[in-house]
Amino acid sequence: MKIANLHSHQSKGVDYWTQRISEQEMPALCSTVKSLEKLAKDDVSSLAILGRSVMHDNALTSRILKVANSAIYSKGITQVTTVSRAAVVLGFDTIRNICITAKLLSSLLENKGLSENVYQRLIKLMASSFQAAMLSKMMLKDHGEDLQEEVFVAALLYQLGESAFWSMGGEPTEQLDRLLNECEDEKGHKAVVRQYLGGSFNQLSIGIARSWGLGDVLLKSLSHPNERTPEIRAIFLANQISELMVQPHVDLHRLNQRIAQAAEMLDIEADELKGRMIRCTKATAKLAEAYGAKVLVDFLPKTELLTLPNEPVEAQQTVREPNQLIQLKKLRELTSCAVEQADFNRVLTVTLEGVLDGLGVDRCALMLLSPNRKRLQPRIVLGEQAEKMKAEFLIDVSDKSGVFADAIALKCPMFVDDPHSSKWRMYVDASLKQLTGECSFMLAPVVVESKVIGVIYADRFHTERSLTATEYDGFTHFAQLANVCLGATLHAQ
Structure with a gap:
């Protein structure tokens, strides 16, 4: 040297x-x-x-x-x-x-x-x-x-x-x-x-x-x-x-x-x-x-040294329980988002974090309508097997029937407490059950300028636990506050 x-x-x-x-x-x-x-x-x-x-x-x-x-x-x-x-x-x-x-x-x-x-x-x-x-x-x-x-x-x-x-x-x-x-x-x-x-x-x-x-x-x-x-x-x-x-x-x-x-x-x-x-x-x-x-x-780093497994081992299952402290924290964050006119992604990410960890669901997603409004596709997914859900959870709403299409048309949240009940049997067919599972799920419309642009969805697909009316109330609260935040952001522009 x-x-x-x-x-x-x-x-x-x-x-x-x-x-x-x-x-x-x-x-x-x-x-x-x-x-x-x-x-x-x-x-x-x-x-x-x-x-x-x-x-x-x-x-x-x-x-x-x-x-x-x-x-x-x-x-x-x-x-x-x-x-x-x-x-x-x-x-x-x-x-x-x-x-x-x-x-x-x-x-x-x-x-x-x-x-x-x-x-x-x-x-x-x-x-x-x-x-x-x-x-x-x-x-x-x-x-x-x-x-x-x-x-x-x-x-x-x-x-x-x-x-x-x-x-x-x-x-x-x-x-x-x-x-x-x-x-x-x-x-x-x-x-x-x-x-x-x-x-x-x-x-x-x-x-x-x-x-x-x-x-x-x-x-x-x-x-x-x-x-x-x-x-x-x-x-x-x-x-x-x-x-x-x-x-x-x-x-x-x-x-x-x-x-x-x-x-x-x-x-x-x-x-x-x-x-x-x-x-x-x-x-x-x-x-x-x-x-x-x-x-x-x-x-870029060469991947020849890495061996892709034939059967990927699933990550250890996480069981999230409702947590009121997290709910309050995320609701306060959403209130701040409304005051600060936070952007779209920030509002929906905070909302989903509150739903996931505050309400104790297995997974939740923001799903947006395609430009022709015939399909819903996940935009942000949190929780178990998020990437798998992003790739596979595609909902056809072109025929205007089913629970997702109704939530969009009526601009109101839906709580499918039992997909097998007579109340929901006509709205949840076999193909939808493959995506949502056999247990309860919740969805609520995302509304911008009085127009539905997508839905927020949540379930306990992996642990097969039922959702309660109290958790649905919390879910609708998060969804409503998210829409208020998006409206505040829009009016500020």
Whole structure:
């Protein structure tokens, strides 16, 4: 190692590199991110400002719309043609995060003057980070979509310091690349980086995150990676797994240890997690193309080391009981949503969280009508086997008969307390019972401007427990308050 080559850079320290990256190398990205983060505090004018902040950038607008209309986000329900409309459909936070991701990828990839070695380092690192973002989101699939999106961006930016450094190009990156190539192990790599930068890449990431005003989740994941909260744990493990999988010589023992830790967190078997990881990698490749970052696809972690099980082992069944404290907490949150004119996704996510954990159901979903109003399809699902429900729970309402069609037509909630009773036998046929099960279920219309756009649904399909009239009263309370919140948001625009 050539120590003499390190001294001139070491004296500058991490603060120097943070300022250089923010002000000289990536001022446009820095400005965009800061503007978008500030918008989170201005609910009234957020949509208009977001539209104005990207409308002059045709390439960015195109990418945002392509991602918003991709299968991962649109679910085939609504085609959007403007950023403002996409924000209404998907929620402002989701579109803000898509915008940050699109701008980040284009900024890091646009430097054409990188040497081949530095370029390879950058591409591999970005591919690993992009895969980690998708893995962390997958690991939190039973949580609200707002949290999933926040974790996606935090995992994507987890190695921002190193990515930003390599994307600068020029003599500093080529010199550090040569020095790292002379090291034989991970410990030596870290020592060289510390000497060259005056600190670690992690410290550089923290410096940039603070300078740009990035979210608390990212800062906490960088500064307290061992914290046991689900979001911090998911970000840490997803990055560890992705990083291990892109190594030229994969340490299978360490990789399997991390996979086992992630499986334990999700309360599933490691083999089932490996199956989910394979499916997640395929989805990552499609999303990378939607973001205009097809170059990353060939560098995504290879899944040959993972074995998809023939019979996935189901996660341990959770039995949720009614909890009045959670009900009150979520009802207060909904009241705050009405006052703050919170976006569509936020309102419905809080509602579903209240129904799931407050009323003690097995699963619940927001189901939206298709553009032709002939089909209901899950948009947000919480609870047991959420992904399975998202894929399979499709309701045909084209013939205007059945309990779902009646709830839409009459704009009133329904409580099917016993599908076999004479009261409901004509409204719940055999095909519907395959989806809802043999026990009771509840549904309530979601109304915007006096028009039903979908329904909220809940049942205890997996534990086969009956719902009570008291729980139905709580369910209708949540649904009614959700509609009040959506009305408040609409009138504020």
